[in-house]
Amino acid sequence: MQNTRYARSGMVCSVDHLASAAGLTMLDRGGSAADAAIATNAVLAVTAPHMCGLGGDLFALVHDGGSGGRAEGSVTALNASGRAGSGADPGRLRAEAHTVMPLRNDIRSAPVPGAVDGWLALHSRYGRLPMATVLAPAIDLAAHGFPVSPLLAPIASALAHHPDFAAVSSPGQLMTRPGVARTLEAIASSGREGFYQGEFGQGLLELGAGEYVPDDLAKPTADWVEPLRVRAFGHDVWSMPPNSQGYLLLLSLGVVDGLDLPPTPDHALWAHLLGEAARIAGHDRLSLLHEHARDLVSETEIARRRAMVDPTARLRVRGLTAEGDTTYLCAVDGDGMGVSLIQSNASGFGSLLVEPRTGINLHNRGIGFSLTPGHPAEYGPGRRPPHTLTPALITRQDGSLRSVVGTMGGDAQPQILLQVITRLLRHGQTPGQAISAPRWRLGTGGTGFDTWDAPDETVMELEEGAGWADGLSALGHPVAGMPYGTGFGHAHLIDVLPDGVLAGAADPRARIGAAIGR
Incomplete structure (x- = not known):
């Protein structure tokens, strides 16, 4: 595995x-x-x-991949x-x-x-x-x-x-x-x-x-746009700007980077802190995310949301606001170019x-789209809907490529990537370990696209093999066990090691997935 x-x-x-x-x-x-x-x-x-x-x-x-012998490169x-x-x-x-x-x-x-x-x-x-x-x-x-x-x-x-x-x-x-x-x-x-x-x-x-x-x-x-970026675990993590929900991944990573994580992901506190970061990042997504949204991952906003995390209990997020299926793939070539690509039908x-x-x-x-009159994401001619698609790319401090990573999973995409990236960068796990490890997600029992309709009613759904259930229950989380691979995404990852060797993993949940190289 x-x-x-x-x-x-x-x-x-x-x-x-x-x-x-x-x-x-x-x-x-x-x-x-x-x-x-x-x-x-x-x-x-x-x-x-x-x-x-x-x-x-x-x-x-x-x-x-850079040019002219430079290790650094640019991200588009x-x-x-x-x-x-x-x-x-x-x-x-x-x-x-x-x-x-x-x-x-x-x-x-x-x-x-x-x-x-x-x-x-x-x-x-x-x-x-x-x-x-x-x-x-x-x-x-x-x-x-x-x-x-x-x-x-x-x-x-x-x-x-x-x-x-x-x-x-x-x-x-x-x-x-x-x-x-x-x-x-x-x-x-x-x-x-x-x-x-x-x-x-x-x-x-x-x-x-x-x-x-x-x-x-x-x-x-198709438009070339300015990617979003956040510094976390000594790296720059990049994702898409709105209309993508990529800001949720970056916001939650920024929150987690400033928390006192336990030394191992096996501890229930680890799942609690990452889960709370995801909930605090996403509870107001329905009101914030539209194609023209801006300034969603500022340092001030990250710090404001990080201050809401309570390491001893699950937070009630109601009132905090003032107001599929999919497939992911990645490729890296011999010149250091990396592509993190996600493409989707939405639901099945x-x-x-x-x-x-x-x-x-x-x-x-x-x-x-929203059907609320006057909502900034209201359905209308020529408009782009809010999207769950969340590709990610990681660079080192010198600008060189570290990783390309992403997953399917509807609303849960940022939650899955939060866990995979934290395992990779904070805990030093290999791509295979980070990809195959059991996951949690914020579940509703609904379509997979309705997580933020009632964020206080979400359940921490835990994959078979995760050992967090008792600890999360003690911290106030409703939990539910799920079979391994049932709705927890198909994540794939290619990591560029310091000596240039490529280390990759395709998600075993996909059953027929493949990481292959030359």
Whole structure:
């Protein structure tokens, strides 16, 4: 369970060994970590439609590896999350008695997908190989077949209304996705026009029935933005700015960095302090997070929230405020470039809507919008919803790359990464130890996207093997035991050791994940 893989000059980690292998092939052909990340993600878009795909969104952090012999480098952030269509009408949803965005089977919860724009922007800035080469493994698998994974087989029936999925019944069965193959070929030959103005784009306009207009698909959705950063455990930890919830990870890390942690994560006080940091960071997320939010991780705010932590008892957070599924992958190349990329449908297969010509299922990231009139994250034309996607990247004090890390997990993503990063940086654990160790999460028994609806009612859900239950109960936490791997994310991590050797781990919870290197 504590398997750390080592490599000398390049590594890729993902939830699927077929995808990781495609990424490593790009490195073997002289491609960059960006090429490897795109190739890996493209294969996942074929083999793991229950986690991600061309109908979803994408965020990425990139460390460029420096240049001219410098160890330091720069970190950039890519926001390729889509915007609601021009037909977005919150009043109509409220008139239909909706108080929250529809979770399933409603096109209004599917903003224009941004993943393909993300691939193209990442490739344009950091790619070395032709896009046709990068997408070739995914095209081959989509056109000629891939063995259905044990993760996809039990749930493929959710999209049985499309012929690609109707016959899927067992792991190992050969599955083809001809529409996805055509779409990938169109992207390889014609760029974004082949996707947004091609077969998929035309089908999306028809399926939207007024939710989108052609101009919505003509405007690129990917933006290079300024990443957020916090100093913790002697390192700089980077994540995405809003509309991502990345600030929650950084805020909670900043809080924890100033607390007196016990020497081992096995102690219940460790789980208590990290859990309280997560609750204090996130209790007001619903009122704070929107695409234009700013100044969320200042030193003053970190100190203010850290002062709320009580090491002897669980805090009641009500009144403190004045007022999926997903897949993660990472790659590092021999030149020191690192890519931390996360791509998602939101919840499982997303909206359960499929563009019928291509068989591409659509995300439901629009569930992050508010239907409260006047809320800064209210559903409306051209707006980006609040996102759970939280990639992370860690640099040393000299600016050199230390780690790329991330996870799936809905609202729990910052909580999972808080534990993994603290184990890695504070306690010196190997990637395999930090990734495979039992976790806690703030649970509600709901959708996985409703943690902050009532933060005082959350339960500390503990994975099988965690020894914190009695101690947390004594500190006032309601606790519940959960089977190992049930809803605790698929985290992956590549760590650059001081001598340049790469140490990586794919989450054993993914069952078919792979960290492979060269």
